[in-house]
Amino acid sequence: MDDLLAILNDLYPDVDFTAYDARVDGPLIQSMEMVELITAIEEKFDVEFPPSLMGDPDHFHSAAAIWELIRRLEDE
């Protein structure tokens, strides 16, 4: 989880991702940052995001939700 938080803070240095939730705080991730985020996660955790997940804001609304997704991908 710390690795993920580091990646997120690299993109948005001044957001506290332990508390941030897009469903409450409003959308944050802009389109080009999404590319960076996915690329960084794929490298760090050695996973590959299936494109089908890229259409679903529900998987990306908070650090916890993204972490959940990474663990699922790692298991596959």
Next chain:
Amino acid sequence: MPRINVLEYLDESAARLPEKPAFCDDSLRLAFGELDRRSRAIGTALALGGFCGEPVVVFMGKGPAAVSAFFGALRAGCFYVPLDEEMPRHRIELIFALLQPRAVIYDQSTRAALAGLDFQGEALCYDALLETPIDDIALRKIRSRAIDTDPIYVVFTSGSTGKPKGVAACHRSVIDYVENLSQVLRINEDTIFGNQAPLYVDACLKELYPTLMFGATTWFVPKQYFSFPLKLIEFLNEKRVNTVCWVASAFTMVAALRILDELRPEHLRTIAFGSEVFPVKQLKAWRKACPEARFLNLYGPTEATGMSCFYALPNDFEGDKVPIGGPFKNTDVFLLDEQNQRVEQPNTPGEICIRGTCLTLGYYADPARTAQSFTQNPLHGRYDEKIYRTGDLAQYNETGELLFLSRKDYQIKRAGYRIELGEIESAAHSVEGLHAACCLFDDAKKKIILCYAGDILRADLNEALKAKLPQYMLPNVIHQLEALPLTPNGKIDRNGLKCSMLNA
């Protein structure tokens, strides 16, 4: 008969296709007939209120309703100034100070923000304006006096001194642009646009006016879909979108996330991109996914009414850089060197200069800055002829096409937005507890880096900037330094700082 006013397009399409959807989003579909009716109700209300030949600020959420308010302002013989619901208060105050508007149209999404401003003019509720009984005799009288050099809009771009610059365009320039652009993009009545550009930048002219002119349809794509590209492609397919004019980064994002392997945009036939470089790898992925589509690179400054140059990619395009090509019909684009001599030989850089009907009226209420950028054509002094000096450097390739090189100054492009680094520095300097600030741009990573010296904490500075700058101008990275490096003559050593920051 040459056209005088863009409303002629609306009049004709509303008479011909009253039931056909013109502008749509997920909550509202405005057909041409209803769009026309709304514009006339709003126009009547403004005329009754005594507004004429002046700016009408449209401070509304993005969507079909805002578009109808634009045309309502034009019906009253005014010009519209689109503002964004998400624009920070400080920026709106600067814009209001420059415009001195007497009328602002708002909706539910902006009611509170407008009430929080020190605005002395009339705040007009969009929904209430629609109730006005239409007075066609008054509207016809206003139109009979219209001429094609009347302003149509003012849009704001970043200004290096910290104040946004308002670029005012006239009907004639928009008509000239839209008619020539539509030929190049091959727009017709069957065109269905998927719009990405915000309404407060001139990029949205590409959808608004061809839609009116041909009786086509524009769908506004929800903004968040540009972060969740599978939804984006689903949307394009569901609405049968066949024409898109987006910033290159929107296309890049879809390709970089490998969406095109999963789902193909089925109906796209015209794909226009611009404002930034389209990486060749991602471009290839798009061309593979849409083999039947035409791909066009567009280039142009706000000061010359939208786009000035285009390049239609040939099927066998190979090359690592897409040219910006050559000018639209009735526009002249040429290069000048530092001695103001025309550059015609290939591979020699020069400043892109533009002349033609596309030249806008200049910067609103700012004759000094207008005179700096809109100058007498230096190639002759025999009669009055203005050119616009873009500050962009380009060169011709061996086949005579223009290739964009870089900026002459500290203007940058990020996600298609034109940004003056000076405006960010100026916003930072106005924050208490900060002694010096310097803003850099990492071209490779497309990141804005702000370095500063002072007592204020990074997070506090970030918060303060959020209240002053639109989201797209906020620095990606903020560094606090003991002091900023200086050059021997005491200026901030921008190049030195850039070297040390980017190589750190």
